[in-house]
Amino acid sequence: MATVQHSKAHIAGPYVLLSAVLFFTSLPILLALSQLILISELTFIEFMHYMLDHSLLMASLRFTILQAFVSATIAMCVGIPVAWVLSRYSWRYKSFLKSVFTLPFITPSIVAAAGFLALSSDQGILQSIGIQLNSPGHWIARFGSFIGIEDFGMIFLLILSHAWFNISLFIRYLEPRITTLHPDWEMQFLLLPKGGQRYYRIRYFWLPFLGGSVLTAWLFSFFFAFTSFAMIRWLTPSRYSLESLTGTFGQFAGIEGYRLDATRMVLASTLLQFFVLSFVFLLFHFQRRNMNHAYKSISEQELFKQQTPPPKIAKALICAFAGLVLLPYASILTSSFRIRSSTTTRGFDWSLDAWETAIFGNFDSISVTTALSNSLLYATVTICVVLPLTLMVSLALLEIEKRGHRKMANFFQFMCIVPVFISAVTLGIGISIGLISFAPFLIQWRFLPTIPHIFLTFPFALRIVHPAMQRIDLRFLEQAKLLGCSFLKTYWLGFGIHLRSVFIVVISLSFAFSMGEFGASFLVVRFESWTSLSLLVDTLLSRPKFDPIAYPLSMVVATILMFFTFICLLIIDNVQGKSGEIQ
Amino acid sequence: MIDTILKIQDISMIIDEKIILSNCNLKLKKGEILGLIGPSGCGKTTLLKIACGLIQPTEGEIVVDGKIQIWTKNPFPNITYLFQSPVLFPHLNVIENVRLGVDKNLAKKDQIITAMNSLEFTNIQHLAERNVNNLSGGEAQRVAFARAHAQQNDLMLLDEPFASVDQEQKMNLALEFKQWIRSLKKSAIFVTHDEQEVYAVSDRIMRWSEIQKSQ
Numbered sequence: 013m014a015t016v017q018h019s020k021a022h023i024a025g026p027y028v029l030l031s032a033v034l035f036f037t038s039l040p041i042l043l044a045l046s047q048l049i050l051i052s053e054l055t056f057i058e059f060m061h062y063m064l065d066h067s068l069l070m071a072s073l074r075f076t077i078l079q080a081f082v083s084a085t086i087a088m089c090v091g092i093p094v095a096w097v098l099s100r101y102s103w104r105y106k107s108f109l110k111s112v113f114t115l116p117f118i119t120p121s122i123v124a125a126a127g128f129l130a131l132s133s134d135q136g137i138l139q140s141i142g143i144q145l146n147s148p149g150h151w152i153a154r155f156g157s158f159i160g161i162e163d164f165g166m167i168f169l170l171i172l173s174h175a176w177f178n179i180s181l182f183i184r185y186l187e188p189r190i191t192t193l194h195p196d197w198e199m200q201f202l203l204l205p206k207g208g209q210r211y212y213r214i215r216y217f218w219l220p221f222l223g224g225s226v227l228t229a230w231l232f233s234f235f236f237a238f239t240s241f242a243m244i245r246w247l248t249p250s251r252y253s254l255e256s257l258t259g260t261f262g263q264f265a266g267i268e269g270y271r272l273d274a275t276r277m278v279l280a281s282t283l284l285q286f287f288v289l290s291f292v293f294l295l296f297h298f299q300r301r302n303m304n305h306a307y308k309s310i311s312e313q314e315l316f317k318q319q320t321p322p323p324k325i326a327k328a329l330i331c332a333f334a335g336l337v338l339l340p341y342a343s344i345l346t347s348s349f350r351i352r353s354s355t356t357t358r359g360f361d362w363s364l365d366a367w368e369t370a371i372f373g374n375f376d377s378i379s380v381t382t383a384l385s386n387s388l389l390y391a392t393v394t395i396c397v398v399l400p401l402t403l404m405v406s407l408a409l410l411e412i413e414k415r416g417h418r419k420m421a422n423f424f425q426f427m428c429i430v431p432v433f434i435s436a437v438t439l440g441i442g443i444s445i446g447l448i449s450f451a452p453f454l455i456q457w458r459f460l461p462t463i464p465h466i467f468l469t470f471p472f473a474l475r476i477v478h479p480a481m482q483r484i485d486l487r488f489l490e491q492a493k494l495l496g497c498s499f500l501k502t503y504w505l506g507f508g509i510h511l512r513s514v515f516i517v518v519i520s521l522s523f524a525f526s527m528g529e530f531g532a533s534f535l536v537v538r539f540e541s542w543t544s545l546s547l548l549v550d551t552l553l554s555r556p557k558f559d560p561i562a563y564p565l566s567m568v569v570a571t572i573l574m575f576f577t578f579i580c581l582l583i584i585d586n587v588q589g590k591s592g593e594i595q
Numbered sequence: 596m597i598d599t600i601l602k603i604q605d606i607s608m609i610i611d612e613k614i615i616l617s618n619c620n621l622k623l624k625k626g627e628i629l630g631l632i633g634p635s636g637c638g639k640t641t642l643l644k645i646a647c648g649l650i651q652p653t654e655g656e657i658v659v660d661g662k663i664q665i666w667t668k669n670p671f672p673n674i675t676y677l678f679q680s681p682v683l684f685p686h687l688n689v690i691e692n693v694r695l696g697v698d699k700n701l702a703k704k705d706q707i708i709t710a711m712n713s714l715e716f717t718n719i720q721h722l723a724e725r726n727v728n729n730l731s732g733g734e735a736q737r738v739a740f741a742r743a744h745a746q747q748n749d750l751m752l753l754d755e756p757f758a759s760v761d762q763e764q765k766m767n768l769a770l771e772f773k774q775w776i777r778s779l780k781k782s783a784i785f786v787t788h789d790e791q792e793v794y795a796v797s798d799r800i801m802r803w804s805e806i807q808k809s810q
Contacts, residue, residue, distance in 0.1 A: 199649050199670075200682035205699045205746065208669045216695065220686035 026408035030424045033405055037431055037467065041438065044446030047266050048279040063280045068252065073284055076238055076253040079167065083174035084233035088226065090175065091182025094333050098183065099190035101322035103330075110187070111585045112334050115341075117180040118521075119577055120528025121242040122546045126553065126570040127340025128173040129246055130347040132166075133563075135360055137343055145169055163250055170247040174240060176340070178233035185225040193221070227299045231292055238288065239435035241531040242546075246553060254281045254288075255531070259437045262535050266445035278445075282438055293433045341574060348567035352560040366564035370572075378540055380569055383548040386461075390544060391526035394465040398522050399515065401466075402473040403507075406481045413482075425478065432471040436531030439464045444535045461542060464532030469522045476521070480514045481507060513587045520587075524580035527573060545573045599658075600625045600750055600782045606645055606655035608638070615641055616652065619806050623750075623782055628773065630797025631786045637803050639786045640679070643752045646784070647674040659750065675748040680759040681739035683727040689738050690714065690723040696745035713745040714738075717775065733764040740772065744779070751776065751783040757792060769795045 054062060063069060094113070103109060116124065132138050132145050144150050145165030148157075156164020198217070206212035244256045252260070258281045264271040265278035322330070353361045370380040405428060412421040431439075443463055448455050489506025497505060530546040537547060552566035601623040608616040616638045623629050633639050644650045646657055648664060648671035657664045657671070664671045683692050693710040701709065714720045717737045722730065730738065736756055743751060756772065757765045773796045776783050785796050793800055 196678050196680075196682050197684075199644070200676075200678060201684075201695075202649065203647065203670050203674070203676050204695050204742075205697065206695055208672075212699065217684075220684070 026411045029404060029408045030412075030428075033401070034424070034427050037428070037470075040442030040446040040463075040467075041434065042446070043450050044266070044442040045279075045282070047445050047449050048275055048282070051266060051268055051272070051275045052279050053272070054276065059276075059280070062276060063284070066277070066280065069257070069277065069280055069284070072252040072254050072257045072281065075251055076255070077288065079171055079174065079253070080234045080237035080240075083171045083237045084178065084230050086171065086175040087178040087233045088182060088230050090333070091179040091229065092186065092226065094179065094329065095183045095186035096190065097322070097326045097329055099187045100319070101326055102319035103322060107585065109330060109334065110183070111581060112337055113183045114180050114585075115578070115581060116177050116337060117184070118524050118528075118581055119177075120530065120546050120573055121177075121240065122246075122530045122549045123344065123528065123570045123574050123577070124173060124177055124340065125242045125246040126549055126567060127344045128169055128176075128243070129553070130343035130567060131340055132169055133347070135350070136347075137339065163248065166248050167251070170243060173243050173247060173340075174233075174237040176337070177240075177243075178229075178236055179337075181232050181236075182226070182229040185229040186222060189222065189225050197221075224299050228296065231296050231299070235289065235292055235433065238292075239285070239437070239531075241435075241437050241534070242550070245550075254285045255435055255437050257281045258285070258435075258441060259531060259534055262437065262441045262444065265441070266449060278441060282441060285435060285438060289433050289435070293430070296433075344567050344570050344574060348564050348571050351564055366561055366568045369561055369565055370568040378543045378548060378551075380545075380548065380572065382541065383543050383545045383569070384572065386542060387527050387544040387546070390459075390462045390465055391523045393459055393462040394469055394526040395519050395522045397462070397466050398469050398473050399518060401470060402477045402518065405474060406478045407507075409478060410481060414486075425474070428474055429471045431467055432475075434467075436464065436468060436529065437535065439467055440532035440535030443532065455538060458542075461533050461537050461544065462526070464536060465522075465526040465529050468529060468532070469525045472521060472525070473518045476518055477511070477514055480511055484510045516587045517584050520580040520583045524577050527576050527580075545569055549573065598624055600660055601646065601784070602658035603642070603646055604656050604658065606642065606652045606657070608641060608645065608650075609653045616645075617807060619655070621784075621801065621806050623784055625749075625782055626780055628776055628783045628785060628796060628798045630793035630800040631784055631803070631806070632790065632793045632800060633786075633788060633803025633806075635788055639788075639803065640754050642806075643676065643754050643784065643786060647671055647676045647752055649676075673748045673750065675743045675746045675751045677739055677743055677751065677753045677756045679755045681735040681756075683730075683735055683738055685728055687727065688723075689719070689725050689727060689730070692727060692738060693742045693745050696742035698747075710741075710745055713741040716744055717741045717771075732760040733768055736760055736768060740775065744775070749781055751781050753783055753785045755787050756785075757787075757789075765792065766795060772796060 052059065098106070098109065098113075119127075130136055138145065143152070145152060145168065147153060147165075150165065152168050153165050156162065156167070161167060201207040201213065201217045206216055238253075239255050240253065241255045241259050244251065244253045245259070258278050261271075261274040261277045261281075264274040266275055348366055349362050349364065350360045351363045351365055353359065355361075409421050409425055412424070443460070447463070454460055484507060486506070488510070489502065492502040492505035527544075528546055529544075530550065533544055533547055534550070537543060543551065549566050549569045552562055552569060555562040555566075557563060599622050601621075603619055603621040606616055606619040607614070619638075619642055621629075621631075631639060641650065645652045645655075648657070648666055648669070651666040659671060659674065670676075683689075684695070687695070690707070690710050693713050694706050696713070697706045697709045699706075711720065711723065714723055717740050719734060719737045719741065722734060722738065727735065727738065736759065739756070753772070757768055760768055769792050785793065787793050
């Protein structure tokens with residue numbers, strides 16, 4: 013019997029590709045760590061002492077963990093009831109509501125920071141309803157003094173902003189799970205002796221059913237709050253988190269004979285972050301292995317017929333929550349039209365001055381149009397690299413799976429997704445210290461800022477594309493081959509036509525991520541002319557406020573960035589709504 | 596002494612002006628296995644769910660052991676219901692699933708003993724520690740029956756319980772179910788659209804058209 017002989021290149025191809033991808037993904041971080049270790053001039057024991065004795069470092073660690081824990085827990089406490097109410101009743105505009113609630117998650121962090129700053133600013137909405145976070149007489153500040161935290165008002169706002177950011181995660185994870193649960197499960201439990209009491213229903217049914225999703229959403233929320241940079245930089249400027257410490261001191265670290273303290277500090281905070289995030293990652297992995305139970309599901313359309321319309325209290329809850337979600341955006345928009353004035357009694361004038369300045373550009377730094385074109389360039393390059401790279405990696409994974417090496421494929425897939433758990437600032441350090449010290453010519457490379465964007469977007473893209481590719485019937489590919497189609501046409505007919513909606517989602521998501529990326533760009537972008545929109549918001553917010561146009565101008569740029577995010581979300585939602593298959 | 600354990604009286608169900616059930620009537624005697632046969636989609640499952648209190652009808656009443664039942668958030672007590680495909684909770688293993696059927700007021704040790712007895716009754720004690728995701732259709736349905744056994748209710752409603760079992764096993768399992776119900780002296784309504792199954796299991800057979808006619 014004849015056996016099929018494959019060339020060595022054919023056999024090794026997928027492994028070589030995947031190994032190369034893993035090598036290049038880990039290279040910047042490894043190079044940066046080795047550079048930092050070399051320059052820090054400390055032995056391991058000395059380094060441990062340095063880390064434990066450094067009061068700023070330890071205070072930052074405590075603050076980072078505490079605020080991330082509290083904000084993730086608040087997000088959970090609000091997210092669960094909202095997801096519950098949304099999934100238990102037949103809402104007429106459910107997909108629109110879900111889009112609104114998903115908005116914070118893809119909002120650039122600098123826009124969210126600008127939104128919460130606008131909320132708490134003079135004449136902001138919070139002050140107009142009597143909540144003065146910085147006033148020592150307000151109950152929030154008094155409570156802060158009671159628990160021994162001086163700037164509690166702004167910490168409170170920071171925690172709320174992180175919770176606002178992450179509630180969408182709970183809705184994203186819980187709502188579809190509850191909605192599509194087949195009614196038989198609940199009925200069966202109700203018919204059992206333990207089904208009669210709410211306590212038992214929660215303990216034995218809902219907790220095991222939703223526990224895994226709640227833990228996943230909580231871990232992601234914790235991770236995002238833990239690695240938040242822009243929000244901490246702007247809402248609690250007097251405090252450092254590990255991420256903001258790395259970002260701030262990272263600009264001076266890794267240079268031989270210069271600011272040794274900065275190098276040691278960055279090394280220590282990066283390693284501390286690595287330990288905490290590894291623990292989070294392990295918990296995440298544990299959840300996926302042990303808490304991921306398959307329940308029979310029902311389609312949403314089928315269920316809609318069986319559900320009842322929402323009662324008034326549910327409507328009130330959803331409306332109030334939608335209002336809270338949209339409040340920071342509304343604050344940004346209104347602040348872009350409000351110019352401080354000393355001539356009016358209300359303290360400001362409504363004006364289009366900031367918008368005119370932004371469009372026609374008469375301010376002395378980079379113009380909005382340049383920043384916008386830079387951002388669009390970075391986003392385009394990111395998409396052009398991420399999409400084919402994701403396809404190639406996914407095809408390689410499929411090939412390995414096809415050969416029966418499922419464990420190996422899972423290992424490679426797992427390793428490709430690990431960078432999700434690396435913070436943007438750490439990646440920025442990897443590029444600015446690791447990659448550039450190794451290849452200094454890169455510092456002037458025009459596309460350098462796109463490298464972190466690609467790194468950060470690729471795992472998300474793979475997470476979307478690969479499951480979709482696994483679902484495709486391989487007979488399409490075989491049929492195309494049998495028909496004698498060209499190489500490109502074969503793959504287009506075998507995969508491409510089935511993945512059109514997935515491509516649109518990946519393109520939109522990559523675009524949104526790249527446009528809004530802040531942490532890594534903050535460290536990587538060395539020339540003002542390379543500034544992106546998110547960096548411009550930061551630059552304008554940093555300007556002295558005696559210029560009345562500076563603050564509204566930053567809000568104009570944030571509004572423009574927000575507009576692009578909205579467009580991306582609309583596209584993603586539209587495509588997801590039609591295909592209904594993209595996870 | 597009342598010899599009727601379940602009486603379904605004038606049950607009608609209308610959803611969005613669509614008639615799902617119209618004037619259904621049925622009586623089940625104590626110790627009897629009643630086979631109810633009807634085409635798919637005629638409303639058999641809805642009627643059973645109404646009978647055990649999971650769904651409230653538009654009109655009519657359910658009488659169990661001489662007592663008129665009132666619909667609340669919770670289903671009626673003392674009725675066991677077996678779904679078309681066995682609803683076994685995937686986060687629990689076999690014995691833990693069966694333990695859910697045991698009286699919750701018993702001590703944990705006694706709950707385990709009762710659950711184990713139920714598994715022995717259905718000849719699947721060897722599956723006690725097995726993950727429910729690794730059971731065949733027949734094994735899963737036996738576990739569901741063991742849990743029903745652990746509930747120790749006198750009235751059982753079986754909604755096409757062999758729908759998820761392959762053809763070869765179907766008849767054996769049907770006969771086993773009949774034997775189990777008989778030996779426990781329970782009353783049961785067995786719903787199906789398969790003539791062969793209904794003849795193998797039931798003492799008395801009613802067609803769907805008779806239920807809607809009989810007053």
